[in-house]
Amino acid sequence: MVREKIGFFQRFIASVGKRLLWWRADKMDLYVLALMARETVIKYREILDGDLEKAVTLLKEQFAESAKTFLSDFMDQMRLIMSKDLNDMPFMSEVALYAILGKNYKKFFLRPRYITADDPDNEYGVPHYRTVSTKCLLCSVIQDLNLEEYKDLNYGEIISYALGSLVELIFDYIGLNYRVEVREIHCFLRGDPYSEIHMLLFETEK
Numbered sequence: 001m002v003r004e005k006i007g008f009f010q011r012f013i014a015s016v017g018k019r020l021l022w023w024r025a026d027k028m029d030l031y032v033l034a035l036m037a038r039e040t041v042i043k044y045r046e047i048l049d050g051d052l053e054k055a056v057t058l059l060k061e062q063f064a065e066s067a068k069t070f071l072s073d074f075m076d077q078m079r080l081i082m083s084k085d086l087n088d089m090p091f092m093s094e095v096a097l098y099a100i101l102g103k104n105y106k107k108f109f110l111r112p113r114y115i116t117a118d119d120p121d122n123e124y125g126v127p128h129y130r131t132v133s134t135k136c137l138l139c140s141v142i143q144d145l146n147l148e149e150y151k152d153l154n155y156g157e158i159i160s161y162a163l164g165s166l167v168e169l170i171f172d173y174i175g176l177n178y179r180v181e182v183r184e185i186h187c188f189l190r191g192d193p194y195s196e197i198h199m200l201l202f203e204t205e206k
Contacts, residue, residue, distance in 0.1 A: 005085040006092075034138045037063070037158055056153045064161035071166050074099055075173045082174050086127060086201070087114055089167065093129075096166055108135050126200050131163060133195035136188050151189045160184050160197045167199055177204045 037059065044055035074096060081095055082088075090112040097105040110132040117127045137159050164182035171178050181200040186192035 004083060006081060006083045006088045010081045010083075011091070037138055052149060053153055056150075056155055056158075060158050060161050063158050064165045067162035067165040068169060071096070071100075071169050075169060078170075079173070082170065084174055084176060086176075089129060089170070090114055092170055093131075093163075093166065096170075108137055109133055124198075124200055126202060128198050128200040129167070131197045131199070133159075133197070136195055139188055147189060151187075151191070154184050154187065155189055156187045156195055157182065157184045163197060164199055178202060179204050 041052070041055045041059050044058050045052050048054045048058075078092070078095060078099070082092060093112055094105075097109060101108070112129045112131045115122045115128050115130060117125060122128070136156055138156060160182045164180045168178075168180045171180070178201045181202060183198045183200065184195070185198055186194055186196040188195055
């Protein structure tokens, strides 16, 4: 049974457990991941008669589905630190990112923020999470991306969709009925100094 809110004991368990999860997990080479993404887009572009936009869109969709398959292995292992409180999602997300990327996840992501529907800083009118990335998982290790070609295609949404898949997986696991809509607000490829992702939560019927 999923608890209503994460307490001190669960946070302590998580501080130890996330290290064990990382130690046991298959390690991910970020350079290989970024290189695979770029080469896949190039191959899709060839298949789609040179249409780069369609190639990037197809990769986003497939990457999100693949991320769900990869991340689902962590759900049972994380059940002790899960809760139904939306305020706990930033903490749960951080534990999951540590389990996947190790302590180096902090080089890429700042702590997510939860914005309530009635927050004066909320321009959407629905609850959402905001995640800021100080270094792109895809672009920071690939030096020869054509900025002019990619800057308007939201290439970074490949990672955004994967993060949205993580949140959706957690919601499904704990029984919260929300649809997650991901929006990339800032992107390095568009010349922004950081990447910012908003994950909007739309309540759905049971």
